[in-house]
Amino acid sequence: MSVERILAQTPLFAGLSTAESDALAQLFRPRTYRKGAVVFSEGDPGATLYLIHSGEVKLTIMSPEGREIILALLGPGGFFGELALLDGGERSATATARAPSKFFALEREHFLTFLRRHPDTAAALLAALSRRLRRTTDLLHDAVFLDGPTRLTKVLLTLAEAGERRGPDGTLGPPQLTQEELAEVVGGTRESVNRWLRLLADEGLVQCRRGVVAVLKPGELRRRLPRSVNE
Numbered sequence: 001m002s003v004e005r006i007l008a009q010t011p012l013f014a015g016l017s018t019a020e021s022d023a024l025a026q027l028f029r030p031r032t033y034r035k036g037a038v039v040f041s042e043g044d045p046g047a048t049l050y051l052i053h054s055g056e057v058k059l060t061i062m063s064p065e066g067r068e069i070i071l072a073l074l075g076p077g078g079f080f081g082e083l084a085l086l087d088g089g090e091r092s093a094t095a096t097a098r099a100p101s102k103f104f105a106l107e108r109e110h111f112l113t114f115l116r117r118h119p120d121t122a123a124a125l126l127a128a129l130s131r132r133l134r135r136t137t138d139l140l141h142d143a144v145f146l147d148g149p150t151r152l153t154k155v156l157l158t159l160a161e162a163g164e165r166r167g168p169d170g171t172l173g174p175p176q177l178t179q180e181e182l183a184e185v186v187g188g189t190r191e192s193v194n195r196w197l198r199l200l201a202d203e204g205l206v207q208c209r210r211g212v213v214a215v216l217k218p219g220e221l222r223r224r225l226p227r228s229v230n231e
């Protein structure tokens with residue numbers, strides 16, 4: 001798929017005319033990454049925005065003890081790397097290709113010049129950043145107010161309900177998370193998340209097969225959530 005097609009399918013650039021989209025497309029450069037390759041690391045300087053053509057990216061931060069937390073999983077049409085580009089600061093997270101991936105990269109000066117000339121794209125970027133901030137507020141809420149098993153139940157339900165739907169900023173529905181990645185999304189150690197999963201599997205609510213988790217009884221799982229989470 002050409003960069004023009006990807007631009008047309010990316011909500012951030014959706015309102016552009018064909019001429020504007022063609023002009024912007026000239027400024028992107030293709031980059032390919034193998035599965036597991038680190039695109040950039042938390043703390044790096046950064047001046048490039050990435051648009052995902054194909055593949056998957058995970059954005060993670062690391063605790064001082066070396067535990068990883070997944071902030072977001074993105075697929076085709078998603079974008080990342082905008083924060084360092086906008087404020088000139090360091091990369092706020094590490095970006096890793098979860099699958100063989102192709103991106104289109106746009107350098108800071110080109111993007112900022114484009115935003116100055118296209119207020120609709122600037123507004124769409126603000127809307128996308130607002131959605132990310134809301135999601136982060138939810139994650140913070142859950143990390144502080146919910147215990148581990150409840151967080152796991154909530155993540156499992158979100159994955160089950162998302163189907164293969166994709167969020168407006170390229171957020172994936174349920175990618176095939178390994179149990180280790182599930183722990184990184186839930187924010188628990190792999191051992192404790194595996195223990196909670198086994199308890200749910202013993203009750204027939206979920207099934208763990210070859211490291212991939214399937215929700216069997218979402219209704220029953222939802223009833224387990226405290227009422228304040230369900231409302």
Ligand code: CMP
Pocket residue numbers: 046059071072079080081082083084085090091092093094095132135136
């Ligand atoms: P940047 O800081 O340049 O590099 C890391 C990228 O991860 C960041 O830009 C965003 O694109 C993305 N990112 C950082 N924090 C979050 C978050 N809380 N939710 C979604 N994406 C994020």
